[in-house]
Amino acid sequence: MDYFIELFFSGLTRGSIYALIALGYTMVYGIIGLINFAHGEIYMIGAFTAFIVATVLSIYGFPLFSIVIIAGLAAVVWSSSYGYTIEKIAYKPLRHAPRLSPLISAIGMSIFLQNYVLLAQTSDFLPFPTLIPDWEFMEPIAHIVGTTDLAILVTTVMVMVLLTVVIKFTKIGKAMRATAQDRMMATLVGINVNNVISATFIVGSALAAIGGLLIASHIGQINFYIGFIAGIKAFTAAVLGGIGSIPGAVLGSFVLGLTESFATGYVSSDYEDVFAFSLLVLILIFKPSGLLGKATNQKV
Amino acid sequence: MKQSILQVTGLTMDFGGIRALNSLDLDVKSGEIVALIGPNGAGKTTFFNCITGIYTPTAGDIFLTPPDSSKKISLKGLKPNQVTEKGLARTFQNIRLFAKMTVLENVMIGRHCRTKAFVFGAIFRTAATRKEEKSIIETSYAILEKLGLAEFANEFADNLPYGAQRRLEIARALATEPLLLLLDEPAAGMNPQETIALDKLIKKISLDGQAILLIEHDMQLVMSLSDRIFVMDYGKKIAQGTPAEIRENPVVIKAYLGEEVDA
Amino acid sequence: MVSLKELKKGLLTSLWFVFLTFPIIVIKVDPIQRTVIWRWQNALYMALGTFGIYLLVKYYQHRKENQPSRPKNTEQTESFLHGILQKPLQRKILVGVVATIAVLFPHFFSTYQTNVMTTALMYVVLGLGLNIVVGLAGLLDLGFVAFYAVGAYTYALLNLHFGLGFWTVLPIGGLIAAMFGVLLGFPVLRLRGDYLAIVTLGFGEIIRLILENWGKFSKGPSGISNISRPGFLGMEFSLEQSILYTYYLMILFVIITIFVVNRLQDSRLGRAWIALREDEIACQAMGIDKRKTKLVAFSLGAFWAGIVGVMFAAKTTFINPASFTFLESAIILSIVVLGGMGSIIGVVFGALILILMPEYLRALSEYRMLAFGGILVCMMIFRPQGLISNIRRTYRFEKKPQ
Numbered sequence A: 001m002d003y004f005i006e007l008f009f010s011g012l013t014r015g016s017i018y019a020l021i022a023l024g025y026t027m028v029y030g031i032i033g034l035i036n037f038a039h040g041e042i043y044m045i046g047a048f049t050a051f052i053v054a055t056v057l058s059i060y061g062f063p064l065f066s067i068v069i070i071a072g073l074a075a076v077v078w079s080s081s082y083g084y085t086i087e088k089i090a091y092k093p094l095r096h097a098p099r100l101s102p103l104i105s106a107i108g109m110s111i112f113l114q115n116y117v118l119l120a121q122t123s124d125f126l127p128f129p130t131l132i133p134d135w136e137f138m139e140p141i142a143h144i145v146g147t148t149d150l151a152i153l154v155t156t157v158m159v160m161v162l163l164t165v166v167i168k169f170t171k172i173g174k175a176m177r178a179t180a181q182d183r184m185m186a187t188l189v190g191i192n193v194n195n196v197i198s199a200t201f202i203v204g205s206a207l208a209a210i211g212g213l214l215i216a217s218h219i220g221q222i223n224f225y226i227g228f229i230a231g232i233k234a235f236t237a238a239v240l241g242g243i244g245s246i247p248g249a250v251l252g253s254f255v256l257g258l259t260e261s262f263a264t265g266y267v268s269s270d271y272e273d274v275f276a277f278s279l280l281v282l283i284l285i286f287k288p289s290g291l292l293g294k295a296t297n298q299k300v
Numbered sequence B: 001m002k003q004s005i006l007q008v009t010g011l012t013m014d015f016g017g018i019r020a021l022n023s024l025d026l027d028v029k030s031g032e033i034v035a036l037i038g039p040n041g042a043g044k045t046t047f048f049n050c051i052t053g054i055y056t057p058t059a060g061d062i063f064l065t066p067p068d069s070s071k072k073i074s075l076k077g078l079k080p081n082q083v084t085e086k087g088l089a090r091t092f093q094n095i096r097l098f099a100k101m102t103v104l105e106n107v108m109i110g111r112h113c114r115t116k117a118f119v120f121g122a123i124f125r126t127a128a129t130r131k132e133e134k135s136i137i138e139t140s141y142a143i144l145e146k147l148g149l150a151e152f153a154n155e156f157a158d159n160l161p162y163g164a165q166r167r168l169e170i171a172r173a174l175a176t177e178p179l180l181l182l183l184d185e186p187a188a189g190m191n192p193q194e195t196i197a198l199d200k201l202i203k204k205i206s207l208d209g210q211a212i213l214l215i216e217h218d219m220q221l222v223m224s225l226s227d228r229i230f231v232m233d234y235g236k237k238i239a240q241g242t243p244a245e246i247r248e249n250p251v252v253i254k255a256y257l258g259e260e261v262d263a
Numbered sequence C: 001m002v003s004l005k006e007l008k009k010g011l012l013t014s015l016w017f018v019f020l021t022f023p024i025i026v027i028k029v030d031p032i033q034r035t036v037i038w039r040w041q042n043a044l045y046m047a048l049g050t051f052g053i054y055l056l057v058k059y060y061q062h063r064k065e066n067q068p069s070r071p072k073n074t075e076q077t078e079s080f081l082h083g084i085l086q087k088p089l090q091r092k093i094l095v096g097v098v099a100t101i102a103v104l105f106p107h108f109f110s111t112y113q114t115n116v117m118t119t120a121l122m123y124v125v126l127g128l129g130l131n132i133v134v135g136l137a138g139l140l141d142l143g144f145v146a147f148y149a150v151g152a153y154t155y156a157l158l159n160l161h162f163g164l165g166f167w168t169v170l171p172i173g174g175l176i177a178a179m180f181g182v183l184l185g186f187p188v189l190r191l192r193g194d195y196l197a198i199v200t201l202g203f204g205e206i207i208r209l210i211l212e213n214w215g216k217f218s219k220g221p222s223g224i225s226n227i228s229r230p231g232f233l234g235m236e237f238s239l240e241q242s243i244l245y246t247y248y249l250m251i252l253f254v255i256i257t258i259f260v261v262n263r264l265q266d267s268r269l270g271r272a273w274i275a276l277r278e279d280e281i282a283c284q285a286m287g288i289d290k291r292k293t294k295l296v297a298f299s300l301g302a303f304w305a306g307i308v309g310v311m312f313a314a315k316t317t318f319i320n321p322a323s324f325t326f327l328e329s330a331i332i333l334s335i336v337v338l339g340g341m342g343s344i345i346g347v348v349f350g351a352l353i354l355i356l357m358p359e360y361l362r363a364l365s366e367y368r369m370l371a372f373g374g375i376l377v378c379m380m381i382f383r384p385q386g387l388i389s390n391i392r393r394t395y396r397f398e399k400k401p402q
């Protein structure tokens, strides 16, 4: 039973990370209909920035508490800046191009960013500093649920609540929902669609950065390639939930996280990624609208 | 009594909660020109989409009977290309030409379902393939000539004037050798002269015995062309009859035609 | 030309990029030794570089706006090439020159360079194969490398277990790859373009991961070695002769591929592909079976990849899953995009440029993948039609006087 609970919690942890990344895919897709292939790289850059800042601070002897705060902030700030800039460079000029053009551009951007980090930093795995110390009160259940697992879950829930508040109640959140529903109408009622798109990229990237920071401190190492696999998996989660739907992305992420955790725990861990990819292929073939998405009839 | 080519019974189409077609019955007999009219949003285009297999109707039956046989073919559940193969060809209300292909090539695409060269023939260019290609080009050109488009044959479709694009839609559909030709608002956006020319053109096509089902808003054109008219509103058929009957029908006048009849 | 306002904006842009790239390119930490290296010079390069690029882009935009005759000029250089290809005599001369260079190439260059050229030619064929799928039929296939892997492993395994030779396996490899193409294509080809791209990517990764993990079948990450080189009527070749032989074989393949792709493009099937790319719904309404037509394109592309896969295994005599990553698919896609989707000459040029350039400019080879990514983005923004846009031979009909 302990093993089951352990797998369950590790599935939730995975699911939380996927959710943080999947939200970026789903929000961008909801607004401009683009699979932002470079989103995984944003997450990777978030993890790298956190790694660099945290290591520098710890070398210069800052206290752990301040390191966590500053590294987290840096990851969010820089990832958002990358997200914002990438949209301006690689997607905005292609807003009226054929549908596949921005996708090819996004794939190019993803390859570019991976190699940019590879060249500027290193191809080796780097040890990520422990940002979250083991709490003492966790001692009795530590063999089932680690401190970082709990921290990830708590952080994710907090971030989700914050995101819901932003989308439901703030002006920009309302503008986002309006734009996602009907871009034409949104423009007509005076919403600046360019700003909404930028904001979407910034928010999505910030979430990915938090995911990057959490997973890096959980696993304890990073390299330039982590964004690719994580990106594909988060995308799988978003499609599973129904791309474009925010609750769908969260639901899809937890389903994927739990499936992966149990499959690797009870079946075999060799084929961990094969599970995810197969799931992706199967959903797209049999239920491309996902769990919470709506099937649409193209108007002729 | 002429034989029916198309028989539609109880056709119903729901989009989510909206019932765009409500148990519609319609038939077209061989050699006839039938018009389908009704206000915008009545469900006319949806009717075309349902019988050509682009949408899957919620309920109802669609039968096609080739003039030389008495066997009914059910079109229900067929894919659009299969429907075209069986003998329904259509034009689109919002023009959907292959913009970066020439006018001739657009019509040649229409010949696709009546020809069969495939990978082997394409690579080895067998005698049969060469012969077939030649016949595709000749037939297509003949259709262009008949529709007065020959002068544009080698132009890209998106460089054509608007009226010519509408005619090219018709040419492309004719190239599939349909039993029944479906025209979705062929006069939309045309100026009066172009409309008069279109009237003549449709009559000319009909003279060859081509059965036509026409959606149109231009009442003069409808009255001049049609043997029979079906009127629909909110997805329901509200009247049917000859142009004279429709002109007099109080339900139609109230629901839709009003003063437009005399205009 | 460039106003003060724009200069100011350029300065701001370059400052923004310095800020953006600061943590990644300036700071380098060594977490083990606990040292930090501050590479300030990189910030300077970044500032100058982005400022320069900004001015270039502005200049490009100005030229585009102020001189409407400019685009015509570029078209002229293009139609120059197309003009040559359309005039029979000039075309013959051009083909003759290219053929002579191709035949003589190994006699003027070293074995090493011949080998590199053979690799480039393999990418030409791969590019042309993908071009059928992406360029003609408009299906973005991001898992093309899977079919390449299927071909390579078919040969490696049949050679290892049954001692089958190159020529026997060549068609088998192609057919098995095509079969995989049909198996995958059948369910996925009804998907929308961007979903199709992701599914094919997923499929490519599945194939690679299986090859990596199913050690009993594929020998896992360590790969299969000692694969036989291509033979010729049972003759034994020295290494050098074999390289020469492979080179000429590849030239032959390129010629056959160009011939076939050209004929396909000018056929009833080719027209259907192009129409499908333009408007799927209209295409179906004209009686074209969308599924079948796409499936043929997809499996033909896979067939070609399979053939080149066999060729690759025979040429290198060693294969492992690392040769078949997503990046390989991305490289082939870059070739097609750079050359010009749908354009045969374009793809040939694209492959030669992208594969040979990093080979000969050693300094560049490190930046190879960076450049591929950059190329994809830049081409989409500045020249989506590729280096050599595809000017199709359109069907013409001139009425003969009677």
Ligand SMILES: Nc1ncnc2c1ncn2[C@@H]1O[C@H](COP(=O)(O)OP(=O)(O)O)[C@@H](O)[C@H]1O
Pocket: A297, A298, A299, A300, B015, B018, B020, B038, B039, B040, B041, B042, B043, B044, B045, B046, B047
């Ligand atoms: N794909 C679709 N999804 C949802 N509603 C549709 C779709 N196609 C048509 N409709 C609806 O069906 C009704 C009839 O439309 P249409 O057939 O285009 O009318 P008409 O051609 O008579 O002007 C309209 O209310 C339209 O909004």
Ligand SMILES: [Mg+2]
Pocket: B044, B045, B046, B093
């Ligand atoms: Mg309509």
